[in-house]
Each structure stands twice: as structure tokens, then as C-alpha cells.
Amino acid sequence: MTGIELTTWGHAGLRLERDGVRVVLDPGSFTDPAVLDGATAVLVTHGHPDHVVPERLAAVLDARPALTVRAPASVVDALRTAGAPPDRVHEVSPGDVLSVAGLPVRVLGGEHAEVHPQVPVPENVGYLVAGVLHPGDAWTPVPDDATVDVLALPVAGPWVRLGDAVDYAVRVAPRVAVPVHDAVLSDLGKGSVDRIAGGLVDRLLGRETYRRLEPGEALAVTG
Template identity: 45%
Template structure:
């Protein structure tokens, strides 16, 4: 499988002839990530994970592509004119077969930002060997060799991200959800996650850089 990150929490995975994109949000290179994609997986409805207008516009020119996510995350796409036949609601415990690529759905609820801020449904996706937890530090439903670890958010303590890496024990950990950081902040997060997490390898990638996992 080929894996690339396209800014913030947006990742693209290509396995044989199937291309899957997770969380093409407003802080990501949406066009680059979605080019030629077959399936879009959305963890939740927040704009940094789903750029509704741009995804809807892309779907108009990608007639075979399908979108999967919690019902509340799909509703804005339907309101933007996307056919309901192309929108597939998921929940934790589901097993998806995307043209032969197996995806397990986990998670459940967005991590708490503040008690006064509602917590929407948030799912994670185990795509082959790769776990994307969305806006949570939930562990995967089955062991994952590759962990996309959230590194910076209003809802996140870096200590919790470290504990996620320790719980998953991946061969490779790649930081995501990091658009809020300055250069100094990125360096601090990388130092703590790489030094304390215990992953086989911790690696920050540049936008569009492709790894074989």
C-alpha cells in the first residue's frame, strides 16, 4: 500500500487499483489528495476534516466515487447537491469492502474540547494496516502496523497522544492533525512523540510524499 499525507488530517492510500482518501478538509490540499480517488472516508463533520463545497464539486466530475462517514457528516454533502446514492453512512463496528480493500470502522465520539462544546460522532478507520482515529485518541479495532497520530488540537494533550502510540505499538507512527502548529510547535511535538511514544519508527512526511507501508 502507498500512503501519503496531504496536509493536516488528510491522507491518501493506494492499494493495487483502489484509491481511498480520508478527511479532505479545508486545511488540506484537497485537489491533490482527491485526484483519481475511488472512495472518500470522513471521520466527522468539522470543516478541517471535510471541505463540503470542494468535495461536492469534485464529486460532480468523479461519477464513480463514493463517500463514507457518520450520517451527520454526510448531511452537508447531500444539502450541497450530492446524490444520496453516493453517500454511505457508517458506524463503529462496520466492515467495509471497498473494491477488495477491507476497512474496519472504530471509534465513536469526538474527543472533548470543552464541556460546553457538543461532541459529534467521530469514527476511525483501519484501512489495511493503517489506523486513522479522526479527532480522538481511540485505539483501532484490530492491531495496526501504521498509526496516524494526532499531534496538535484544542482537544489534545500531547501526553494522550504519547499514550495512544504506546497503546497501539505501531511499526510506524506518522503525525497528523498538526496544521495549528508553528515550526517550533511542530518540533516540540515531534520530539516528545518520537522520544516517548515507543513506535518502531516515527516519521514526519511532507505534503504528497509517498511511503510504502
């Protein structure tokens, strides 16, 4: 499938756009709210506030009658409690195969990566959307029959070890790995991560794969 552009909007927020149709992933509290401008559909991986703000997303749903959201059950409950129209917020589970705004979507995963044994592990799904994989907060396994063109690669956070991020990128072996989930890093920190993780990913895959996108910079999806 061609003609899709991917842009990053800070932290875990992504937008996929084709012919004016916009699918947004994880428009959380660390992401520019403008990512939702003109959105056709929203996909949410899990309920942590850096991935979704229920009250904010519910208000956008109220203002835009054509907008729909797909998310795990706990997020659906939170959105409905925040006032989201129940008929436009839909539950997803790992294994679901969907068409969202004309784009093919596979729902993967199941659980958030562990932060600490004393911290509860919430549900977390990943989305493979027309060749773009957003794993949420987990090293979400990819089915053997799936090909990933662009991987949104988490590189920072309380659950992330940089070596695990590198190993995950190598397992997935995308054409492009775009670092995300890094709002907690300073510019110096991002530079360090790019140098270490990016260098390792490129060397281990034997090609240039790791690419940081500036907010709003478009990347053509070719898979």
C-alpha cells in the same frame, strides 16, 4: 496485504494507493485539495471543516461519477444538503466491516474527544484500512484482534494534550506512527512536537516508531 502506499497531504488528509486505486481520508479545509485527484473512494471521520468541506467534496462527486464517500450520518446529511448524489454517499457506524475500493475497512469509535464541557461532542468514527488507522479526532480504541501497521497520530489541536497522544501511540503500538492533525503548528512547533512526542514514543515502545512524512512522501504499508 502489500503494495499499498500511504502519503500525507497536510493536516488530517491521507491517501492510500494500490495499483492506481486511491482511497482518501479526511480531505478537509487544511489539506491540499489535490489529495482528491484521481480518488476512487473517500472516508470521512467527522464533520468539522478541517476534515471535510461538504461543498467542495460534493463538487468533486458531481465531476467524478465513479467516486463514492462513506461517513457518519451527520456528514452524509451535510453532503446531500450540499448537492452530493445521494446514491454515492453512504452512512457508516462503529462496528461496520466493509470493503472499499478493494481494501478492508473496519469502522471504529463513536464520539469526538472532548474539547471543553461547554462544547458539544459530535460523532466521530475511526477507520482501520488495510492496517492503517486514522482515528479522526479521538483516541479511538482498537479491537484486541486488530493489528495496526501505520497509525495517523494526532499531535495538535484544541482537544489534544501531547501526553495523551504519546499514551495513545504506545497503546496502539504500530510499526510506524505518523504525526498528523498539525496544520495549526509552526515549523518550530512541529519540531518541538517531534522531539518530545517522537522521543517518548520511541523510548516507551523500545524501537523507532515515530516518523514524520513530508507532503507527498510515500510510506509502504506492510501490515
